[in-house]
Structure formats: C-alpha cells, structure tokens
Amino acid sequence: MQLRLILFFALLFQIIHVCAQDYLDRDSLWRVLKNSKPDTNQVKLYIQLGQQYENNNPDSALLLYEKALELSAHLNYTRGIISYYTNATYVYNLMGRYDTALTLNLKSVEIARAFGDPERLAACLGNVGASYMQLERQEEAVETYLQIVPIYEKLGDKRRLSSIYDNLCTIYFNLYQFPKSIEYGEKSLQLSREINNVVGIISASVNLSMPLNKTGQVKRSIELLKEVQKLAKKIDHQYALLISAMHLGDAYIRLSNFQEAKRSYQDALALARKLNDLVSEVIVLRGLATCLYTEGQIAEAESNARQSLRLAITNNYLSHIGHAYAVLAEIALFKRDFKGNVNYSLKSDSIRTLLLNESVTKNIQNVEAKYESRQKEQRIMELQQETAIKDLTIRQSRLFNYILVVSLLALTIIALLARRTYQQKKKIFEKDKQVQAAQIAKLESERQLLASEAVIKGQEEERGRLARDLHDGLGGLLSGVKFSLSNMKSNVILDTDNQLVFERSLDMLDHSISELRRVAHNMMPEVLVKYGLPEALKSYCDNLRQSQIFKIDFQSIGMDKRLEGKTEIFIFRIVQELLNNAARHAKATEVLVQVARQENQITITVEDNGTGFDVVKESNTIGAGWTNIRSRVEYLKGKLDVQSTAGQGTSVHIIIPAT
Structure with a gap:
C-alpha cells in the first residue's frame, strides 16, 4: 500500500x-x-x-x-x-x-x-x-x-548538509531510483547521528525506511522505525509517531506479519484522528482492511475499507479513492463475489488511468514551462543584443529571423508533443485492455481451481465415509460371522469332507476380512491421520511389498515436521495413484518412492522399471488416474514432470511448496 x-x-x-x-x-x-x-x-x-x-x-x-x-x-x-x-x-x-x-x-x-x-x-x-x-x-x-x-x-555545516541529503533521499524515492535514495538517506542519517540532531535522525530514518522496504530490506526498515518511535516519544513528536506507525504497518505487511501490522495501524489510526490528519486516516483504514481480510475478518475489513473510501471521496483524494476500490476488489474476491470484484477493479483501473493522464499532462506542462523559460532567457539575451545594435534595419532583420525560428521550433515541439500524447493514450488504452483480459483470465482460473477443490474435497469425504462404513459396518459384521462360525465349529460334529469345506470357508472369510481392511485402509489410512505422511507412505509401501506385486524402496528425507492435513492427504493420494499405475499398467518389478523436504518445497519422486509409454503420444488419451494426479498437483500449486520411454520405465518428479 x-x-x-x-x-x-x-x-x-x-x-x-x-x-x-x-x-x-x-x-x-x-x-x-x-x-x-x-x-x-x-x-x-x-x-x-x-x-x-x-x-x-x-x-x-x-x-x-x-x-x-x-x-x-x-x-x-x-x-x-x-x-x-x-x-x-x-x-x-x-x-x-x-x-x-x-x-x-x-x-x-x-x-x-x-x-x-x-x-x-x-x-x-x-x-x-x-x-x-x-x-x-x-x-x-x-x-x-x-x-x-x-x-x-x-x-x-553538517546540520544543513544532512537535511539536503534527506531531501535528495525523498526525491530519488519519488523518481523510483531506490539505490540512490538509500545512498543519500544513509548519508543524512550518519550526519544527524554525528551531531546528535534528534529531529534529523527521525526524518532521515523515516525517509530511508521507504526505499529499504521497496528493495526488500524490511528488517532494517523496521529497526529504524522502532528507533524513530522511541525518539519521537522522548520529544513528544506526535506526527513522527503517526508516520512511523504507518510505515511499520506497511513493513509488517511485507513480512506477512498481519498481527503486528494491525497493531501498528491501530496506533496510527488513533494518532491520525487525534491530529485530525484525514489523509493519514484514509491510508490507515485501508491498511487495517488489508490486515483484517487476510485474517478472515471480512465484515470488519469491508467496513474499514468503506470508511477509507468515504473519507477519500469526501475530501477528493483521487489516488486514495483508487486504492480503496482496489482493497474492496480484493475483499470481494476473498468473499467469492466475482461480480463485485470486477466492478471495484474497473473503478480502481479507471482512476489509475485518470491519474496517469494527469501525470502525462503535468509532464507536458513541465516541458512547456522549461521551453517557455528558455524562450524568455533567449528573448532577454536577444533584446540585450538589440540594444547594443545601432542599425535599426539589421535589428529588425534579426528579430524577424528569430521569430521565424522560434515559430518553427514551437510548431515542431507542439507536433511532437501531440504525437507523444496520442501514442501514450494509445499505450494506456492497450495496457488497460491487457489488464482487463488478465483479470478475466485470473478469475476464470480461480473459478476452475475452486471447482477442482470442491470435487477433490468431495472425493476425500466420500472415501472417508466409505472407509468408516466398510470398517465399522461390514467389517464388524464379517468379524461377527467368523466368531459365530468358530463357536459353531466346536459344538458341531462334522465328517472329514464337511470339515474341509468348513475350514476352507473360514479361510475365505479371513481373507475377505483382511481384504476389506486393506481397502478401507487405502481409502483413508488411519496411520496418515495419527502419525503423518512419512509413516503412512511407509506403511502403504510395506503392504505392497508384502503382497509381492513388486519390490519397492521407500525413502523419506527431512519430513520430520508435519504438513497441513489436506496437503498430506493429497500427497498420499498422488503417490498411491502413481503406485497403482505402476502395478496395473506398467508391469514393473522394482519401484523407487522418495519424499524429501528442502527448505520451502517438497519433492516427490516415483520411478519404476516397467513398460513405460510415449508421453507426447499418450498426452491426449491419459485416463482418470493421471487427471486426478494433475488436479491435485495444480491445487497444491506444484509442478509435475513426467519422463517415460516405451520399454524403459517411467520417472515422475513433483515439486510442491511446503505449507
């Protein structure tokens, strides 16, 4: 913000x-x-x-x-x-x-x-x-x-020199030359510290914190702003307390520390109202809205954003009106109010375009002012020369030539400015079209993502329900039947043939109960919920190894810390689907499964020595299994890489952000 x-x-x-x-x-x-x-x-x-x-x-x-x-x-x-x-x-x-x-x-x-x-x-x-x-x-x-x-x-004169550096820090920031802004901000702060100029330290620290924020040096920015607050309290500088609190809120937002950001903005809001600083109040309310909606407090966030918008409209703070609409657009998107999001976004874009046009107009006016200033200087020099010239005819001739040159120059400049203005307006129009198209594409992508999430969530809930029904209902029923048959065996005398049939029936019943438990376990493994992803995958791989479908080597690296529950389930399903593919289609005899965590990402690797397939040729005919895998990877904002050649096995590599 x-x-x-x-x-x-x-x-x-x-x-x-x-x-x-x-x-x-x-x-x-x-x-x-x-x-x-x-x-x-x-x-x-x-x-x-x-x-x-x-x-x-x-x-x-x-x-x-x-x-x-x-x-x-x-x-x-x-x-x-x-x-x-x-x-x-x-x-x-x-x-x-x-x-x-x-x-x-x-x-x-x-x-x-x-x-x-x-x-x-x-x-x-x-x-x-x-x-x-x-x-x-x-x-x-x-x-x-x-x-x-x-x-x-x-x-x-270090005091005045430090203030010059402070002004240069601010100007270079306005010109988006952040390294230069930091250079002069550091010089100003150093001189102010040397002469123990408290007000100078406050000003230099606040102005320096802004380019530091822009260049990612947020922690240094926060340190300076906290120092400003201590100094401002000592000298009772209310305005410095207000501005530093606002900047602290901005810095904490960059660190995604919304609790601290909210606390800073609340302090700033109280000071802004105390000092009757309406512009600061508009900005702070907008910042509070951003913090609140990220914490899920949508109603309160929207209330703050609308207060900011009302104040900005009442006082004709055009740029802040645009910023308020932008925040309301984000809140609408968070609420799944896509119509409201588009409406507020269009209003924000319209104001941004208007401000850009005003900026272009100001630049043109500045160019014209420079030209007029130079023209006046040239005119003065010409008049001074004319005063020294005694011959009236020569003076008139020079004046005529001067006017002709200036007129041609003026016409040329006007034509160039007109052309430049036209080109800039055209660029702005094209840019607005691109922005709107990008926003529509983004909304469509988010809509598809929400639909995928709903489908996947429904699948998982249905799996869980079926697993519970199988385990608690049918599993219990079969166990009861086995218990009854076992009791009956000891109370009934059977001949040898019937005895063999009875024993075979009990074995088949045991096998059915084991198969039912395996299916229920695969649909919603209890190990995953209790002990986490590595243990669940290890248990699943052990079961496959015991079934002698193929040799399987499972490796877990750096997975001590548990992930979010939904993420663990999705990764488990992805690996489960890949292993099912290896068992059913690839005819593999050896499989490697590796799950590793490195810094802020998780890598999943599944390799087999099966029959493989032509990735390009089969890309348009991939079945439901691969569709589910891709949907889950996309939902987790991951990347999927499949390497396979017919007759040489398949290697699947997935990278997912750790959450």
Whole structure:
C-alpha cells in the first residue's frame, strides 16, 4: 500500500525567512517604524512586520515586503533584497502560487551569486529546490540540491548538509531510483547521528525506511522505525509517531506479519484522528482492511475499507479513492463475489488511468514551462543584443529571423508533443485492455481451481465415509460371522469332507476380512491421520511389498515436521495413484518412492522399471488416474514432470511448496 512521505526539511532553507522569528507586538513595531529613519534598520522592521501578517493576512505581508524591497534597492542593500525574496516566496507558497515563488527564488539566486555570500547562496538554492518539489519537477530539484552539497561541505555545516541529503533521499524515492535514495538517506542519517540532531535522525530514518522496504530490506526498515518511535516519544513528536506507525504497518505487511501490522495501524489510526490528519486516516483504514481480510475478518475489513473510501471521496483524494476500490476488489474476491470484484477493479483501473493522464499532462506542462523559460532567457539575451545594435534595419532583420525560428521550433515541439500524447493514450488504452483480459483470465482460473477443490474435497469425504462404513459396518459384521462360525465349529460334529469345506470357508472369510481392511485402509489410512505422511507412505509401501506385486524402496528425507492435513492427504493420494499405475499398467518389478523436504518445497519422486509409454503420444488419451494426479498437483500449486520411454520405465518428479 502507498504511504505518505515525511519531509521535515523540505522547506528548511527558507532560513533567511525566519525559522527564528519573534512574534513581536504589531503595535510596538508600527510605532518603532513610524519613528525610524529610511535606513537598513527600517528594512528589517518592514520584514519583521510582514512576518506578523503572513499566516492571517498574506496580502498585507506582501505589501510590507515590497516596501522593504523598494527601500533596499534605494539603499543598494543586497541583504535586504535577498530577505525580500526569501520572505515573499514563503508567503506565495502559503497561497499556493508556486510558479510565482519559483520565479522570485530564481531571481534571489542571481543576486546571491553576485553578492558572493556562499551561505546565502545555499539558502536561496534551497528555496529553489523546495519550489521545484512543490511543482513536482523532481529532476530539476535534484540538480538544484546537488549544487548546494559542495557549499555546505566546504562550510562544514553538517546540520544543513544532512537535511539536503534527506531531501535528495525523498526525491530519488519519488523518481523510483531506490539505490540512490538509500545512498543519500544513509548519508543524512550518519550526519544527524554525528551531531546528535534528534529531529534529523527521525526524518532521515523515516525517509530511508521507504526505499529499504521497496528493495526488500524490511528488517532494517523496521529497526529504524522502532528507533524513530522511541525518539519521537522522548520529544513528544506526535506526527513522527503517526508516520512511523504507518510505515511499520506497511513493513509488517511485507513480512506477512498481519498481527503486528494491525497493531501498528491501530496506533496510527488513533494518532491520525487525534491530529485530525484525514489523509493519514484514509491510508490507515485501508491498511487495517488489508490486515483484517487476510485474517478472515471480512465484515470488519469491508467496513474499514468503506470508511477509507468515504473519507477519500469526501475530501477528493483521487489516488486514495483508487486504492480503496482496489482493497474492496480484493475483499470481494476473498468473499467469492466475482461480480463485485470486477466492478471495484474497473473503478480502481479507471482512476489509475485518470491519474496517469494527469501525470502525462503535468509532464507536458513541465516541458512547456522549461521551453517557455528558455524562450524568455533567449528573448532577454536577444533584446540585450538589440540594444547594443545601432542599425535599426539589421535589428529588425534579426528579430524577424528569430521569430521565424522560434515559430518553427514551437510548431515542431507542439507536433511532437501531440504525437507523444496520442501514442501514450494509445499505450494506456492497450495496457488497460491487457489488464482487463488478465483479470478475466485470473478469475476464470480461480473459478476452475475452486471447482477442482470442491470435487477433490468431495472425493476425500466420500472415501472417508466409505472407509468408516466398510470398517465399522461390514467389517464388524464379517468379524461377527467368523466368531459365530468358530463357536459353531466346536459344538458341531462334522465328517472329514464337511470339515474341509468348513475350514476352507473360514479361510475365505479371513481373507475377505483382511481384504476389506486393506481397502478401507487405502481409502483413508488411519496411520496418515495419527502419525503423518512419512509413516503412512511407509506403511502403504510395506503392504505392497508384502503382497509381492513388486519390490519397492521407500525413502523419506527431512519430513520430520508435519504438513497441513489436506496437503498430506493429497500427497498420499498422488503417490498411491502413481503406485497403482505402476502395478496395473506398467508391469514393473522394482519401484523407487522418495519424499524429501528442502527448505520451502517438497519433492516427490516415483520411478519404476516397467513398460513405460510415449508421453507426447499418450498426452491426449491419459485416463482418470493421471487427471486426478494433475488436479491435485495444480491445487497444491506444484509442478509435475513426467519422463517415460516405451520399454524403459517411467520417472515422475513433483515439486510442491511446503505449507
């Protein structure tokens, strides 16, 4: 499931803006301002006053910052000009005007470079990187932050350098470059530990845990998140507790530890509601639903998923609406509600397609923005050149040529973008068709599997019932008849001929009772239920050996730990069917049976020296025995390999996942 990124330092570099600003009394500041002279101190007063209005009256804050800019320009006060840009961009970010904030930040970088102050240049570049992140222009954000790294390395500022690495960790994660994300996350965490920056350790650990999860390093991720929880409790950082609990839930799901995942999500849900964090609540409810339905608590799982969906719809969280539908589709499939599964899956796919289209549109807009930015820069350079040129005719000619080239370039780019958009839409459409076809095929396969399961389960139940009836009913009846005849033998005087007939009848009755017990045992061996698969197979092979049908060598390797009851029965039936084939059809004299367990799989090998058969030729005419074998192997999600040549015997090799 998709969780939220935590970015404690995404806008850290609005340092000049005043992470340390004092909320002074406005009236006092106005009185001081009225009595002040138009100098650098007055610029600082305008900035301080603007900061008091940022959150509740941003327009007033901007007017005060513009006053500071005018006075700074008049005084040629570079620090004041830079202060204007850093503070004004903070307000524009609050107002959601990210493009305006980016323009001002880029201007502040030019001024900071000219001013020659590396610390202020790094701060301004940090603001530019933050603007690019707000605009989801990730590649440009990376380029900007990488320019800051050598500055802070040279200054020896480990605190700010660690936050730069933290931001790079997050951006590379968004770009799906997980090794790079881990590299910078480790650097950020190491620096934060060196300077004992608790908040930095929390941020770096949370952000690093995400690419670790994605690359399968789940245990390391859990260790970091548990450390975050300890630190967050010490400093009472509620939001860090919330995010770490969410990420822990995600990590435990990857380990299929649904109990721990559920516990983490429950902690996160309480914190999300306490902090009124609706997005986190939507995500956590979805995670809880996943845990609950895997534990078979379908009604509660569906309730949580629907709560998540309602919150997402109410707040127009489009991507989370799609994720909620996906979870509901899984629950519907678990309930065997195939119609509901298809319905929810289609809704989820529709939203995913819509989001993909929005992403494509954003990418196109970013390309257009880059093009327009370059176009403006070229325009400025051209105008500067034109100013230097005195000949009006030459200037007009150059301008005409410039416009012609730009127009052709614009038309070419528009055509390429239109073609690219068409191709992407076509690919998305084809992909959706393939996904839907795959889903239908998957549902059909699952339906067939359920049908096979029902048939096999019915067969086993019928075998068990018949075995009990034969053993308890007919077996008991025959034993009673034998007992009566034995008593009668001692009480009745028979001549020699009748005595022989009577003895032969008793022998035949003994043979019938033995045969009945053998049949009942084969239908549902008591040894299998009591002592497990190896003992049951050994007993069955011993019976075959004693019957002198053929020599049989049984081997059990690593089968000390018992399997699930259903799995043991299915494997027993498979081996039983293979041995029956060897006895009835193959005319074998020697048979090898081997059952071995290696790590997470079980291998079954049955080889005979019988007549064999042409596997390819006979594949279309295989009887019910082979059909039952294949059905059981498919149900156990195993693989069946048959090697046989006419006159050279048969070798059957089966691999089944251990459960």
